[in-house]
Amino acid sequence: MTITEVSEKYGISVDTLRYYEKAGIIPRVTRNKSGIRNYQEEDLQWVQLAIWMRRAGLPIDALAKYVKLNLAGEETLPQRIELLKTQRLELERQRQEIDEAMTILNRKIKKYEEVLKNNT
Amino acid sequence: MTITEVSEKYGISVDTLRYYEKAGIIPRVTRNKSGIRNYQEEDLQWVQLAIWMRRAGLPIDALAKYVKLNLAGEETLPQRIELLKTQRLELERQRQEIDEAMTILNRKIKKYEEVLKNNT
DNA sequence: GTAATCCCTGAAGTGTACTCCATGTCAACA
């Protein structure tokens, strides 16, 4: 699969795909002899993971560290677990912030709509 | 209340407080004759709102627009409602991204922990 | 064989949200 096809498949620019690879959140993609990327199934799985995690807001450097640990082999399993748990905690915290903000937003919207109704 | 006190109360730097005011996500704070900020109850409510919304990830420009509409008076109620609803939608989207990422994270953590257990 | 098309890289540029810094004012205390 070419970089353009991958880009279309996942709705992400080719520049970003190259950037993710350079940043290390996608391991070096399979290439042909002239250096052109030819994404294999495994490459695509990394792409998918990177996109999911980035959308949720996980930072590039944490993801890069995770990828590095993966490439380093089995003995990094404990560190990987710890890293993932840390990130999970961050996501939980972030979700809570969102829930709190949502509560305020809902309260305000409701209040405004009532004022609007009573002014009619 | 001085800017330093507000900073300590909300755990946010004085620079950020000034920045928020300049950026328009907090209306001009009450000042004494020599121009020094003296936060009143109403100012504090704006500070609180700004901090909550920023923590959830609402962008500065959307918040600034909201503040501007507020200062413009009652007739902007419909626009305010629309703005808040748009932001609520964004938060919902973001929460969903987080939930999806969390599912993946949990799956991976579980898998790693099982491998680790079986390797013992 | 040459023009068009797609891909490559390294480096510079952009947007967002702060954060830091230089310089200056003002009130209060020694």
Place this chain on the structure above:
DNA sequence: TGTTGACATGGAGTACACTTCAGGGATTAC
């Protein structure tokens, strides 16, 4: 009255995550 310390402003600097650009190679279409 001089010095200290909190606060003010405008502007430069920083971090992060892309995004754009300049300059080149390789393949395909004619």
